[in-house]
Amino acid sequence: MSFKPISEIGEFGLIEQLSAIAAPTIKNAPGLVEGIGDDCAVYRTGGPTVQVATTDLLVEQVHFDLLTTPMHHLGSKAISVNVSDICAMNAEPRYALVSIAVPRNVPVEMIEELYRGMAHAASRYGVAIAGGDTSSSPSGLTISVTMTGETTQERLALRKGARPGEIICVTGTLGGSAAGLKVLLREKAMMLEQLRNNEPYNKDVMAELKEYTGAIRCHLLPEARHDTIRFFRDSNIVPTSMIDISDGLTSDLGHICRRSGVGAHIEEARIPVMPDARAIAEEFQEDALTWALSGGEDYQLLFTLPKGRYDDIAGNRDISVIGTITEAEEGLLLTDIYGMTIDLADTEGGFDHFRQ
Amino acid sequence: MSFKPISEIGEFGLIEQLSAIAAPTIKNAPGLVEGIGDDCAVYRTGGPTVQVATTDLLVEQVHFDLLTTPMHHLGSKAISVNVSDICAMNAEPRYALVSIAVPRNVPVEMIEELYRGMAHAASRYGVAIAGGDTSSSPSGLTISVTMTGETTQERLALRKGARPGEIICVTGTLGGSAAGLKVLLREKAMMLEQLRNNEPYNKDVMAELKEYTGAIRCHLLPEARHDTIRFFRDSNIVPTSMIDISDGLTSDLGHICRRSGVGAHIEEARIPVMPDARAIAEEFQEDALTWALSGGEDYQLLFTLPKGRYDDIAGNRDISVIGTITEAEEGLLLTDIYGMTIDLADTEGGFDHFRQ
Numbered sequence: 001m002s003f004k005p006i007s008e009i010g011e012f013g014l015i016e017q018l019s020a021i022a023a024p025t026i027k028n029a030p031g032l033v034e035g036i037g038d039d040c041a042v043y044r045t046g047g048p049t050v051q052v053a054t055t056d057l058l059v060e061q062v063h064f065d066l067l068t069t070p071m072h073h074l075g076s077k078a079i080s081v082n083v084s085d086i087c088a089m090n091a092e093p094r095y096a097l098v099s100i101a102v103p104r105n106v107p108v109e110m111i112e113e114l115y116r117g118m119a120h121a122a123s124r125y126g127v128a129i130a131g132g133d134t135s136s137s138p139s140g141l142t143i144s145v146t147m148t149g150e151t152t153q154e155r156l157a158l159r160k161g162a163r164p165g166e167i168i169c170v171t172g173t174l175g176g177s178a179a180g181l182k183v184l185l186r187e188k189a190m191m192l193e194q195l196r197n198n199e200p201y202n203k204d205v206m207a208e209l210k211e212y213t214g215a216i217r218c219h220l221l222p223e224a225r226h227d228t229i230r231f232f233r234d235s236n237i238v239p240t241s242m243i244d245i246s247d248g249l250t251s252d253l254g255h256i257c258r259r260s261g262v263g264a265h266i267e268e269a270r271i272p273v274m275p276d277a278r279a280i281a282e283e284f285q286e287d288a289l290t291w292a293l294s295g296g297e298d299y300q301l302l303f304t305l306p307k308g309r310y311d312d313i314a315g316n317r318d319i320s321v322i323g324t325i326t327e328a329e330e331g332l333l334l335t336d337i338y339g340m341t342i343d344l345a346d347t348e349g350g351f352d353h354f355r356q
Numbered sequence: 357m358s359f360k361p362i363s364e365i366g367e368f369g370l371i372e373q374l375s376a377i378a379a380p381t382i383k384n385a386p387g388l389v390e391g392i393g394d395d396c397a398v399y400r401t402g403g404p405t406v407q408v409a410t411t412d413l414l415v416e417q418v419h420f421d422l423l424t425t426p427m428h429h430l431g432s433k434a435i436s437v438n439v440s441d442i443c444a445m446n447a448e449p450r451y452a453l454v455s456i457a458v459p460r461n462v463p464v465e466m467i468e469e470l471y472r473g474m475a476h477a478a479s480r481y482g483v484a485i486a487g488g489d490t491s492s493s494p495s496g497l498t499i500s501v502t503m504t505g506e507t508t509q510e511r512l513a514l515r516k517g518a519r520p521g522e523i524i525c526v527t528g529t530l531g532g533s534a535a536g537l538k539v540l541l542r543e544k545a546m547m548l549e550q551l552r553n554n555e556p557y558n559k560d561v562m563a564e565l566k567e568y569t570g571a572i573r574c575h576l577l578p579e580a581r582h583d584t585i586r587f588f589r590d591s592n593i594v595p596t597s598m599i600d601i602s603d604g605l606t607s608d609l610g611h612i613c614r615r616s617g618v619g620a621h622i623e624e625a626r627i628p629v630m631p632d633a634r635a636i637a638e639e640f641q642e643d644a645l646t647w648a649l650s651g652g653e654d655y656q657l658l659f660t661l662p663k664g665r666y667d668d669i670a671g672n673r674d675i676s677v678i679g680t681i682t683e684a685e686e687g688l689l690l691t692d693i694y695g696m697t698i699d700l701a702d703t704e705g706g707f708d709h710f711r712q
Contacts, residue, residue, distance in 0.1 A: 003463030006492075014464065015490055021471040022454075022478075022485035029451070029484035041486035043451055045506065047403025055453040055487065055502055061494040062457070095385070095399055097411040098378075099500055101418070107359030108370065115377040122378075128385035129378035130397035131411065134371055136362075138417040140493075144455055144500035146411055150401065 037259065038159050039088035039243060040149065050156055052149045054085035060140035067191070068184040071110050073220040075117025078145050081246070083125045083224035084299040086149035088244040090157035090229060095130045096122060099144040101137035114143075125226055155238055162241035162260035162304040166325040169239075171225050171300045171318055174249055175277035175288050176218030178295025182284055183212045184219065214276040222299040228318070235312050239303035248294035250344045252302055254332055263330035266323030268337050293334075293344070393615065394515050395444035395599060396505065406512055408505045410441035416496035423547070424540040427466050429576040431473025434501050437602070439481045439580035440655040442505035444600040446513035446585060451486045452478060455500040457493035470499075481582055511594055518597035518616035518660040522681040525595075527581050527656045527674055530605055531633035531644050534651025536575030538640055539568045570632040578655040584674070591668050595659035604650035606700045608658055610688055619686035622679030624693050649690075649700070 006014055019036045026035045033042035033050060040052035058064060058078055079096065086093040098118060102111060122129050127147065187209065194200075209216065225244075232238065241260055243252045249271070257264050273292045281288035292298075304325055305313065313319045326333075332344040362370055375392045382391045389398035389406060396408035414420060414434055435452065442449040454474060458467060478485050483503065543565065550556075565572065581600075588594065597616055599608045605627070613620050629648045637644035648654075660681055661669065669675045682689075688700040 003465055005460070006458060006462065006464055006467070007460060009464060011490060014467065017464065017468060018471045018488075018490070021468060021475050025475050025478040026484040026486065028479075028482050029486070032451070032484055032486060035484065035486045036488070041451060041453065043486065045401045045403045045407060046405055047401045049402055051401060051407070051504075053451065053453060053487065053502075053504065055455050055489050055500070057455040057457055057489045057491045057498075057500060059457045059491050059493055059498070062492055095388070095397060095409065097397065097409060097502055099411050099413040101413055101415045101498060102362060104361070104363060106362065108362055108365060108373065109359055111362070111370065112373060112377060115374045119377050119381050122381040123384075126384050128382040128388055128391065130382065130385070130388060130391045130399065131409065132374075132392070133411050133413045134367060134374070135413045135415050136418055137415055137496075137498075139495045142413075142415075142457060142493075142498050144411070144413060144502075146409075146453055146500075146502035148409065148504075 034158060039085040040091070042089065042156065048152065049150045050153055052086060052089045052091045052151065053146065054082055055144065055146040056081050056085070058143040060142065065188065066141070068188050069220060071113040072117035072120070074143070075114040076121040076221055078143050079118050079121035079125065079127065080222050080224045081299065082145045082147035083127065083226060084244040084246070086147055087224050087226055087229045088157070088242050088301060089149065089151060090155050090232060090238060090242060091149035091151035092229070093125050093127045093147055093149045093226070095148045096127050097146045098129055098132040099134070101135045101142040103137050103139060103141065106141065125224065155233070157239045157242040157303065159241055159243050159256050159259040162256050162262050162325045164262055164325050164327050166240055166304040166306055167310060167321050168253070168264060168266060168302070168304055168323040168325060169313060169319050169321050170245070170249070170272065170302050171228050172298070173272045173274035174245065174298050174300060175292035175295055176215045176274035177222065177297040178291035179274065179277035179280040179288070180212065180215035180217065180219030182286070183209065183216060183280060212276065212280060215274065215280055218274065219297065222297065224299060225301045228301050231316060237305070237309065237312050239305055242301060242303035245298045245300045245302055246296055248296040249302065250293045250332070251296070256302065256304070257328070257332060261328050263326040263328050263332060264323060265326050265330065265333045265335070267335050270320060270322040272320045390514060395441040396447070398445065398512065404508065405506045406509055408442055408445045408447045408507065409502065410438055411500065411502040412437050412441070414499040416498065421544065422497070424544050425576060427469040428473035428476070430499070431470040432477040432577055434499050435474050435477035435481070435483065436578050436580045437655065438501045438503035439483065439582060440600040440602070442503055443580050443582055443585045444513070444598050444657060445505065445507060446511050446588060446594060446598060447505035447507035448585070449481050449483045449503055449505045449582070451504045452483050453502045454485055454488035455490070456488070457491045457498040459493050459495060459497065462497065481580065511589070513595045513598040513659065515597055515599050515612050515615040518612050518618050518681045520618055520681050520683050522596055522660040522662055523666060523677050524609070524620060524622060524658070524660055524679040524681060525669060525675050525677050526601070526605070526628065526658050527584050528654070529628045529630035530601065530654050530656060531648035531651055532571045532574030532630035533578065533653040534647035535630065535633035535636040535644070536568065536571035536573065538642070539565065539572060539636060540575065568632065568636060571630065571636055574630070575653065578653065580655055581657045584657050587672060593661070593665065593668050595661055598657060598659035601654045601656045601658055602652055604652040605658065606649045606688070607652070612658065612660070613684070613688060617684050619682040619684050619688060620679060621682050621686065621689045621691070623691045626676060626678040628676045
């Protein structure tokens with residue numbers, strides 16, 4: 001009998017196989033509106049609203065490095081990434097359950113700082129931390145946050161629902177998180193190099209980081225686009241489909257297309273690449289567009305609207321229209337600034353935890 | 357600046373400090389009925405029901421050992437322990453979100469087996485697995501399950517609510533899980549010893565395990581007392597307070613007493629110690645009562661009822677009345693089979709993840 005390593009089927013392959021195993025359990029759940037496959041599970045509880053719920057696992061050495069991540073920021077991020085999933089359903093975040101597995105040698109003060117970061121972010125989004133679980137860990141800090149949110153059936157936005165001819169919109173700017181990570185990893189390498197050479201830590205290097213603050217902030221302290229959800233509510237807008245950008249624009253647009261049974265055509269010139277990311281990419285001799293397309297962790301909202309609703313968002317300078325939904329056969333295309341059209345399906349995939 | 361190791365304040369101390377940090381976040385949550393401090397968070401969503409939610413983290417080498425734990429059992433247990441928390445609120449379990457962090461070298465087949473165990477248990481309890489998250493792990497498997505449940509305000513049972521004069525009841529038998537763990541740890545030690553000596557694994561030893569099946573099953577494959585919740589519903593019983601026994605009878609009764617502002621007096625002769633646990637304790641020259649009082653992980657329900665409701669449970673042979681709720685000043689007392697009264701407060705505490 002031979003065994004298959006997870007890296008062979010990848011993270012999305014694994015999710016697909018596990019979803020198939022879990023599928024029979026949803027048969028007896030008449031209140032379930034959406035199960036596995038969207039940013040949140042969606043279910044009815046008999047009231048006037050629908051409930052949404054999401055969960056995110058943050059694992060040391062996989063999602064964060066304690067050498068480059070202040071605990072307060074980490075706590076804030078753990079809350080924000082879940083709020084981002086709730087916002088992707090066009091819902092209001094409500095309650096969070098927080099579990100942590102902590103190595104025995106971690107000082108209490110560090111965990112308190114982590115929770116202060118969580119409490120600070122939770123308060124800002126109007127989320128109540130209502131429970132959780134604590135455990136020791138033989139190695140490495142693990143944080144699991146589950147969050148519920150609330151919306152109405154009418155306001156609910158799923159990944160499915162995009163139709164050919166609709167416009168594709170994205171909030172804020174992209175590529176900042178990948179650029180920030182790049183800078184932090186270089187900083188870490190320099191720090192370790194100085195330690196190896198027994199040199200004192202050079203503060204001048206730290207000072208240089210100032211010019212990268214915007215991008216580093218994108219990576220360490222992302223903010224969920226709760227403001228966009230409020231804007232939708234006040235403007236009476238309901239996206240026909242929506243997702244938050246956690247894997248990368250290409251991958252997440254791919255999710256919308258697959259779930260909606262459509263294709264998409266976006267234009268490079270319209271993609272809001274973060275100016276700081278462009279500057280950093282130049283310094284590293286890398287490509288900022290690639291970061292914007294597949295860097296991930298930007299936590300902006302990607303959504304579709306009927307063309308006729310364009311005027312409703314035209315006044316919001318924080319929303320960019322980047323392309324059009326097409327028929328499924330047309331696939332996932334990008335027209336670059338030279339007018340060349342590229343098939344994004346080849347570059348799709350986003351971040352895969354199990355790829356080696 | 358000096359730092360405090362978590363072991364210095366213990367798991368309950370840590371939870372207390374973190375709860376204090378999280379407390380301000382619940383200010384803006386008018387729908388929250390109960391936050392941190394019960395088996396589940398409880399909140400209203402505008403419908404005729406109240407929602408409950410709980411989360412449990414299972415960490416390799418802390419909560420389970422892959423050498424002695426079949427993956428199918430582990431999956432089932434991950435679901436059951438959460439259902440147990442939902443039952444402790446006198447609620448019906450509904451939806452589960454499952455997150456796993458998996459080392460890269462773990463074969464897909466193992467994770468599928470884990471999910472089959474989860475799906476099997478979920479189906480039996482009527483729970484739908486509705487979402488989750490997957491991640492790689494630098495070392496060790498971590499499983500995080502969050503579950504929601506539903507009940508009505510009238511049927512809701514909290515840890516608080518016990519009043520002096522009420523009877524203290526427990527379902528099933530106790531001490532089985534601790535006894536099963538004891539046997540499994542001895543088995544593991546023998547297995548490792550044989551490996552060290554390059555001996556082939558001795559199947560005769562495995563065969564001997566048969567007589568311990570009941571206790572091992574208690575540990576590896578505990579069942580939540582969903583049947584008791586159904587019995588309560590059919591008999592129109594609402595416990596005045598309830599908790600599931602995860603830390604141990606003494607510790608969990610202590611939780612009810614503290615939250616209710618009462619004391620408790622239980623009798624050794626009435627505690628339903630599992631007969632298999634008694635036999636195993638004799639073999640190991642240990643004390644089965646200690647396992648029943650502080651072994652933990654039995655996942656039975658501990659609850660209180662007004663004396664006048666005794667007749668309603670008298671016919672249920674799976675429920676034992678083990679004592680009486682007293683005034684707070686009387687503390688937590690046990691009268692042993694010789695008529696001696698012992699202060700359980702000295703032995704309280706239950707399992708602490710951070711004690712060394």
